[in-house]
Amino acid sequence: MRDTFPLLDKVPFPAIRRGKLETLQVNVGYRCNQSCFHCHVNAGPNRTEEMSSETVDVVLDFIAGRKIATLDITGGAPELNPHFRRLVREARKCGAHVMDRCNLTILDQPGQEDTAEFLAGERVEIVASMPCYLQDNVERQRGKGVFDASIRGLKRLNALGYGRGGGLMLNLVYNPQGPSLPPPQASLEADYKRVLGEQYDIVFDKLFVFANMPIQRFGSTLVTRGEFDGYIDLLREAHLDANLGGVMCRNLISVDWRGFVYDCDFNQMLDLPFTRGARERTHLRDLVDDDIDGNPIRVAGHCYGCTAGQGSSCGGALKEAAE
Ligand code: SF4
Ligand code: SF4
Numbered sequence: 001m002r003d004t005f006p007l008l009d010k011v012p013f014p015a016i017r018r019g020k021l022e023t024l025q026v027n028v029g030y031r032c033n034q035s036c037f038h039c040h041v042n043a044g045p046n047r048t049e050e051m052s053s054e055t056v057d058v059v060l061d062f063i064a065g066r067k068i069a070t071l072d073i074t075g076g077a078p079e080l081n082p083h084f085r086r087l088v089r090e091a092r093k094c095g096a097h098v099m100d101r102c103n104l105t106i107l108d109q110p111g112q113e114d115t116a117e118f119l120a121g122e123r124v125e126i127v128a129s130m131p132c133y134l135q136d137n138v139e140r141q142r143g144k145g146v147f148d149a150s151i152r153g154l155k156r157l158n159a160l161g162y163g164r165g166g167g168l169m170l171n172l173v174y175n176p177q178g179p180s181l182p183p184p185q186a187s188l189e190a191d192y193k194r195v196l197g198e199q200y201d202i203v204f205d206k207l208f209v210f211a212n213m214p215i216q217r218f219g220s221t222l223v224t225r226g227e228f229d230g231y232i233d234l235l236r237e238a239h240l241d242a243n244l245g246g247v248m249c250r251n252l253i254s255v256d257w258r259g260f261v262y263d264c265d266f267n268q269m270l271d272l273p274f275t276r277g278a279r280e281r282t283h284l285r286d287l288v289d290d291d292i293d294g295n296p297i298r299v300a301g302h303c304y305g306c307t308a309g310q311g312s313s314c315g316g317a318l319k320e321a322a323e
Pocket of ligand 2: 247249250264265266267297298299300303304306
């Protein structure tokens with residue numbers, strides 16, 4: 001796989017700084033039951049990186065000590081980490097809102113039979129990948145059988161009360177199939193709701209629309225196909241300064257499976273560590289008593305993936321631009 005960072009590092013991006021820390025996004029490991037083409041984590045069944053019980057303790061200390069409002073758990077398939085449920089339970093006891101970036105198909109896997117019930121019991125918000133409402137498109141990107149398994153997962157979540165307005169939030173995630181900008185979030189959400197409702201009797205709360213990041217497997221494929229520069233140009237031409245205020249790195253830090261900190265999940269995947277003083281890398285335990293408001297954010301050409309057009313953040317299109 002080609003490393004796209006040397007190319008991205010040559011692309012200038014406006015300087016931005018952190019605001020108030022609200023969300024801790026924790027990547028608990030790269031193991032996944034799927035290996036999707038666009039995956040910016042390069043996750044898959046053979047990855048072995050996994051957050052340890054000791055590092056989960058550091059995460060929980062940080063949430064309690066800093067009174068973090070939201071814990072956003074990602075992977076891989078986060079549910080495969082053996083400490084996942086303890087992390088969720090203890091974070092909930094601290095009063096944090098917990099989000100699980102769930103791929104839906106995991107809910108069908110051996111050993112995960114009661115995961116959906118567990119998530120509902122802990123009132124965990126589910127953010128689920130569903131790159132299209134059409135079977136062919138989903139399976140081209142995510143593999144054969146993924147669409148049916150995803151529909152089964154959604155039906156199961158609906159049966160538990162998810163997506164029905166009772167507080168169990170079920171949000172879906174769309175990203176384009178290739179090197180293009182995503183369509184407007186509001187109209188695509190309406191299409192998703194109509195098709196999934198009419199054809200499968202499925203309901204959900206919101207659709208989050210993301211641009212693909214020119215990193216990892218997707219970025220490498222762009223380089224191989226000679227499409228990398230064209231995609232960066234597309235993102236740069238669509239950049240809006242107004243989106244700079246809403247990018248997720250202003251209010252979030254991303255933590256890797258070892259406990260090291262990054263400005264966002266994408267920087268984590270590029271191995272661009274959070275910079276603080278003279279430290280080359282910062283561990284989460286070093287930040288428990290450190291106020292990082294105003295800290296400069298590590299930016300490069302991939303950041304245009306967050307600011308192009310309607311923008312992309314961990315909650316989909318940035319509000320102002322999406323309306
Ligand atoms: S399900 Fe998610 S984490 Fe797993 S390979 Fe696909 S995109 Fe990556
Ligand atoms: S990729 Fe997006 S979230 Fe990450 S540092 Fe760049 S602008 Fe911020």
